[in-house]
Amino acid sequence: MNIVVVGCGKIGAAIIENLIAEGHDVVAVDHNEQVVNDICTVYDAIGVTGNATDCNTLTEVGAANTDLFVAVTGSDEFNMLSCFLAKKMGAANTIARIRNPEYNDQSLGFLRQHLNISMSINPELLLAHELFNTLKFPSAVKIETFAHRNLEMVEFLLRAESDLCGLSLVDMRKKYNANFLVCAVSREGEVYIPSGDFVLNEGDKICIISSPAELNKLFKTLVPTRRQVKDIMIAGAGKTSYYLAKMLLAAGNSVKIIDNNKERCEELCEALKGAVIIHGDPANEEILLEEGISSADAFVALTNIDEENILLSFFASSHNVLKVVSNVNRRAFASVAEKLGLDSIFSPKKIVADVFVRYARALQNSLGSKVERLYKIMDGRAEALEFIIKSENELTGVPIKTLKFKNNVLIAGIIRKRKPIIPSGDDVIMPGDHVVILAAGHRINDITDIIK
């Protein structure tokens, strides 16, 4: 597909990288020539320097013939105008980054409808959702949900003290007597889709998929000491902090936000009822101790600076905070911090990229079974995808064990009428089902791509 991406910042670059890896032709637009040059050197895209609300620039990038027009600059209004114009010129689909909370309430639907925007994207809100899910499940590194939360996939790291080390998957199932599936294991940079005799080791990152209730049961026996997170401290008062705090408060938690921008603190104080807002430098040890970091259940580092987030997270870990989550944008930093022992590291970049990859694949395959959800897991080496089976095809109506699958592909779950099924060889896929697929090293556009 022909895709135009306006705005080549962190988010823009992540989108461009992923869309090119998907095989699309990308035109990158930014008003800063240097940024465009850098993007074109690193990625196989064509660059245009200019103002993307200007008719000439839009003509030059060929907005009239694009399949997807994406505007992700820092300004919501610019993105909206740019998408509106592109749509008028003939772009088939438009996506605008709209992240201001004022536009993200009831007015969002109105805006989208009247500006003809196919999808709006709010990285901060997406990140807040992801953080919220993780905080609910403190023992997991990351958690992804499928089919309206009827199926959840939990990614976590096996530490030396874990009971699972040295256990084969068959034994694990016998021992815990719960309905779950270990669907992927990442070991030393390689991703495996394990079979029953696969033996787990210390240091493995594993993905377990099951219904939320079963997962809760499993984790209670697996890590009995971990308690629920109730008391959360957030460093930094950006948009993500606002969205996250709002969700946490609604779920009945107590939230404390620390930031050293007085005005921003006052704004949040007004917007968030029930949260404690502290005006002070979150990097100041005294303030953190005074505000009781050692008694907090969770600490979320959301300042604008990666380095500060990493160090704050280490500081919180050293004070035995149960769950420490940090936002790190730079990939190199994230992997180093992960090696040093921070397990829950998030980046809006990655979340947004997942959304775009899913959207682009769904566009490409609008006739068959669309990709409903897509998550890149295990550092992007594997993908979990959710499809809805719309009609009869090669997969439906026969037991799964008789199908010939490609290597490194797995049917990880089926949701039929809101009931999750962890599939065994005798289960059958039927039209109307939601099916969750796990794939490593393949690009799955359609559900039928998984068989040979």
Place this chain on the structure above:
Amino acid sequence: MNRKMVLSTIGKILILEAILMLLPVITCIIYSEFGPLVAFLKSIAIAILLGGGLVALNRTKHQVIYAKEGFAIVGLAWIMLSVIGCLPFVLSGEIPSFIDAFFETVSGFTTTGASVVTNVEELSHGILFWRSFTHWVGGMGVLVFIMALIPKLSDRAIHIMRAEMPGPVVDKVLPRIKSTAKTLYLIYVVLTAVLTLFLIAGGMPVFESILHAFGTAGTGGFGVKSNSFAGYSPYLQWVTAIGMLCFGINFNIYFLILIKKIKSVFKSQELFVYLGIVLLSVASIALNILPQYSNFNDALRHAGFQVASVISTTGYVTTDFNLWPTFSKVILLTLMVIGGCAGSTAGGLKVSRVVLLFKNIIKEFKKLLHPHSVNIIKSDGKQLNTSVIHGVSAYFAIYFFCFVGLFILISLDKYSIETNLSAVAACFNNIGPGLADVGPTSSYAGYSVFSKLLLSFAMLLGRLEIFPLLIAVSPSVWFKK
């Protein structure tokens, strides 16, 4: 330095060269020439062994390349390509000396067309085909060819493209490098085919038409006759002259025509300056040489052909321009240095650089007169980044220094200043024939081994626009981390 990635890419290029040698093999079979056939088969075996070995020994997961690797790949690839490419000449015994054969092959790949062969008519068809085919392959670039074929070379393959494509800035016409490379080659193939048909229509034998189309398309200059184009009809001479001019134009122009953006074509300043230079030179030379020819038509035709041949850096001739007045010869020498447009198959300094240098001079003048004035340089209606202008100035400086250095070293040989100066200009700018003793009617055979190597180096420098080759041969790139 990602040495493994560099070497495995070189390996792939050698394998590609082996595949390309299958075409002369077919020619040998058609003309039942079994001596050259064996030579080609042996060369193919050597290329595949060496290339396959390099690829097999340098498998790596770490495939990222940076600008440094891009330059090194391009520089080294062209040297290796010439070393392997000269094997058929040596093994068949038609150019027995390795140095001579190397000179001939470098001259072929760099689309220079300078020859050490004194009697072209004696060469076999297979060898002649390979000689001209190197022009065609070298014209658009071997690595660009690879990029059009291989599914995914590397994320940052743009570095390779920048190093190989001539001109101050390399524009991709399409978002993907692969599709850009494919489109360029498609335009190239179609234009070559059209030219071949025009030549055949003019009564030229098919084999000669194909070879001359290769030579013209690559702006090379190897032919099949010792007297080049002198023996052909005026129609064929005009067709070839126009052909040469067309291949001296930036290929992006053809792409714009292809996607029907005719308006953008008229915005291209380089194109109009190029055509302006051509018209002016043809007019002044035609008037200058008029007394030597019987009528104005002849003078115009010879002037037009020679100007087209020299500015596009091809090097075909219809007459011995050594006998022309000095004024005409100097104009030709100047055209040698200017060369064709950026993004074409031509060599030389490139018209776009000359235009930018002029604009920069005007800017400096204004600055001297009004020290506080603000001036920007525009190109095709868009403001140019100062780094491009600095790049062009630096390129001009290093071009000049290389020119002088080569001129001093070549002077160790026995020839006159005029011969040496024109030999360096003709090789460095990838034209082919020079003046005096290296003029259209003679060859480079008389130069010493040292001079031939030096001129081979000059041709590679000129084709790759200096930097890639210098970087590829500088030890610090390879050994310092």
